[in-house]
Amino acid sequence: MQTQIEIHTAPLNIQACTDWIMSPDSGGIDVFIGTVRNVTKGRAVLKLEFEAYNKMAINEIKKITKQAFEKWPVQKVLVHHRTGTLQIGEIPVIIAVSAAHRAAAFDACRYIIDSLKQTVPIWKKEFFEDGEVWVAAHP
Amino acid sequence: MQTQIEIHTAPLNIQACTDWIMSPDSGGIDVFIGTVRNVTKGRAVLKLEFEAYNKMAINEIKKITKQAFEKWPVQKVLVHHRTGTLQIGEIPVIIAVSAAHRAAAFDACRYIIDSLKQTVPIWKKEFFEDGEVWVAAHP
């Protein structure tokens, strides 16, 4: 049960993530890369800003990765999240999971990103031509 | 509907794959990386050899990626497969899928690797201390 959980202000590095996750006893690796999209609900997005309650966010991500290890036979789990201002095309999150067999890697990776979006105290503000909004803040 | 399908004798390059797959209109990318595991069914593996019927393999991979585009709202699909001798930890296959929303990327990526293993004319030989075997050749 190896995990690497980090919150960075600098750009995330895909190669560093895959280097860490690879190992001789794994057969399948699934990597999810979130990217900043140029549009949301039909509105052009200029940039995003991410804010995290760092200590608690790491705490909550640890809970999720622990659950992933309990649910699936996975070997290593990596979660890197970025904070600060991100331009279109930049990477807010990378999740990587290795396992002996690919099904566990896929299932766990998807579970981790789905759960992260529900419970981890990180917030995203979208900037538009004509304003800005904290995502999901209002009904 | 953009695809990049390649069969290489040289080592696959993860960064080149993720560079190609990223784009301003995508929000989620799923990447599957197959790696050569040091053990199979309890036996230590020394190395693998992959052979492909290249032209037909590309053909069959194209069919699979076309199906993926029909089944899910995905944006770009990349499949790189390696042939030749691979050492433990090396990468036989990288599949990358981008989509506006992550569910489609996950579904399509998993569909492509599952289908690839069923229909694409590529063969793997496992080398052990005491012999070698073409995988799945015999019942």
Added chain:
Amino acid sequence: MEITVLAFGIAKDIFGGATVTVGLTNNATTADLKASLEEKYPKLKHLASYMVAVNNEYAEDSGLIAERDEVAIIPPVSGG
């Protein structure tokens, strides 16, 4: 007791700062803190939802708050 509450995301905008100080009775609960904040900052009630975290853990409404606790308002999260 005086509690310094950390604010994130839209809560920071609502409070007009990264922290806000609230006066609570001893043995106050999370629910008491929420009531006090909502009175002072009615916009909190317009959020889709929000939680209180005490010492980096989500807190139940009935959970007690002590003077040295690290308390934070957690508006709807949207990471990833």
Added chain:
Amino acid sequence: MEITVLAFGIAKDIFGGATVTVGLTNNATTADLKASLEEKYPKLKHLASYMVAVNNEYAEDSGLIAERDEVAIIPPVSGG
């Protein structure tokens, strides 16, 4: 007609080479090719399964084979 059949994976081992030449009557089908090969190389029958590809497409047993077709034996695949 003479057909040069490409072999891959374990089929290469069974044929003792990357290609094998088979004499077939005109209008021969994939099934005829299989029967001819299985007679000469009985080990083919021990495979979990195998397919014939004609011009880079999997072929039905009833499919015809023409002289200029690119024909290949496809043992069980194991890529990825």
